[in-house]
Amino acid sequence: MREPLPADMFDELCPSSLNPIRFGDKWAALVIRCLEQGPRRFSELRVPLSRVTPKVLTRSLRSLERDGLVRRTVHVGAAPHVEYELTPLGRSMLQPLAAACAWTAEHWDELLDAREAYDNAAG
Amino acid sequence: MREPLPADMFDELCPSSLNPIRFGDKWAALVIRCLEQGPRRFSELRVPLSRVTPKVLTRSLRSLERDGLVRRTVHVGAAPHVEYELTPLGRSMLQPLAAACAWTAEHWDELLDAREAYDNAAG
DNA sequence: GGGGGTGGTTTCCCCCGGGATACCACCCAA
DNA sequence: TTGGGTGGTATCCCGGGGGAAACCACCCCC
Numbered sequence: 062m063r064e065p066l067p068a069d070m071f072d073e074l075c076p077s078s079l080n081p082i083r084f085g086d087k088w089a090a091l092v093i094r095c096l097e098q099g100p101r102r103f104s105e106l107r108v109p110l111s112r113v114t115p116k117v118l119t120r121s122l123r124s125l126e127r128d129g130l131v132r133r134t135v136h137v138g139a140a141p142h143v144e145y146e147l148t149p150l151g152r153s154m155l156q157p158l159a160a161a162c163a164w165t166a167e168h169w170d171e172l173l174d175a176r177e178a179y180d181n182a183a184g
Numbered sequence: 185m186r187e188p189l190p191a192d193m194f195d196e197l198c199p200s201s202l203n204p205i206r207f208g209d210k211w212a213a214l215v216i217r218c219l220e221q222g223p224r225r226f227s228e229l230r231v232p233l234s235r236v237t238p239k240v241l242t243r244s245l246r247s248l249e250r251d252g253l254v255r256r257t258v259h260v261g262a263a264p265h266v267e268y269e270l271t272p273l274g275r276s277m278l279q280p281l282a283a284a285c286a287w288t289a290e291h292w293d294e295l296l297d298a299r300e301a302y303d304n305a306a307g
Numbered sequence: 308g309g310g311g312g313t314g315g316t317t318t319c320c321c322c323c324g325g326g327a328t329a330c331c332a333c334c335c336a337a
Numbered sequence: 338t339t340g341g342g343t344g345g346t347a348t349c350c351c352g353g354g355g356g357a358a359a360c361c362a363c364c365c366c367c
Contacts, residue, residue, distance in 0.1 A: 102313080102314085103313075103314050103315075104312080104313060104314075115314080115315060115316085116315085116316075116317085118315095119314085119315065119316080140313090141313085141314095142313065142314085143313080143314065143315090
């Protein structure tokens, strides 16, 4: 059984807009990481991504779908719902994404220090 | 002796804005690749990046400098000039950048096909 | 038939990245 | 003294990304 996504999954994570390495739009990298373990529903994604408004999350998912990285499946039946999952192409992106995450994890402090020093020097 | 940067260095390369993986702003990844072989002058960078206006290139370089990825050195003397070079932190980014470039090189066509199929299906 | 859950859409607004164009100070060589 | 190279700025403008808030259709269950 897949674990539900924890609400504080990205609390410690820097906002994407501060990271010089970006995959897709502002939230795409976090979406991809949410889908790493398997398919997720829209409302399921909204738990860790509570700071993302539904409009923006929809657009991000549509963009990933357009690029062939994510597949959107509508399950009809008694309790109809929608599931998003990574395609093989999307999975292939996990490798460079992991490389980027590793770099960020290793050098994030260094980068923030550089920014602070630059801002202090230049006012 | 370092080779001068060829003017057509990025003619075959997809514009950064189409690539889902981005390092820094629109042109930062190309700037970093220009600095891979060693220090470069502003006017030297403008050769392969002829489509980038000086304002935008300056801002991109300033941003990289602020993040501690690039060092800007003013050489005073008889013929004063400015040189930009990668810092160790900037060099450390070459690895995830290479991973991202490899992914793009391998899957770019696939991604474009997915986009075309999506756009054709949805109008 | 009312409430809750699902999966969004619509509208409005703001800001920032990016492009075009023009201009600029400094220095050197002719 | 005039021109060219260097390394940029200044100004204007536009489009799109992103956020806030409200609303919505559909379905099931009580």
